[in-house]
Amino acid sequence: MLVVACLMTTMTFAQFQKGTKYAGLSVSGLNLTYSGSEKARFAVAAQGGYFFADCLAAVGEVQYDSNVDGKPAMFNLGVQGRYYILQNGIYLGAGVKYKHLNKYDDFLPAVEVGYAFYLNHYVTIEPAIYYEQSFKNHSDFSKVGIKIGAGFYF
DSSP: OHHHHHHHHHHHHHHTSTTOEEEEEEEEEEEEEEOSSOSOEEEEEEEEEEEEETTEEEEEEEEEEEETTSOOOEEEEEEEEEEEOTTTOEEEEEEEEEEEETTEEEEEEEEEEEEOEESSSSEEEEEEEEEEOOSSOHHHHOEEEEEEEEEEEO
């Protein structure tokens, strides 16, 4: 059992090593987010990242966020640092997002806790819980949500 545990840790570590690249696609919304100003939103995001140290990655994100109750869509750009806990695949993220919606712009610090569940040596399913803090209007534009994504580590 000890040998199997050591081998599994080594295989996982290879995915979080310095120099590893990351590409991901995620969806959120579907009534899984909450904020004071919106009912249901559906968002699709593409991420790309690079491990600049073991277990530490820098991730960039582009997101399209549509609203199902007739309000205009939003575009988001973000950067995030992630720390992967080696033993179990849980990651902790912190970053900032820029949101643009017609005449509305906002910068939002964001935190995230997720899990990288490996399907094989490269592909993961990544559920996450996140919080975005709005400086423009905390009660209407800050958001708590759940997202699900797929990642590719190479």
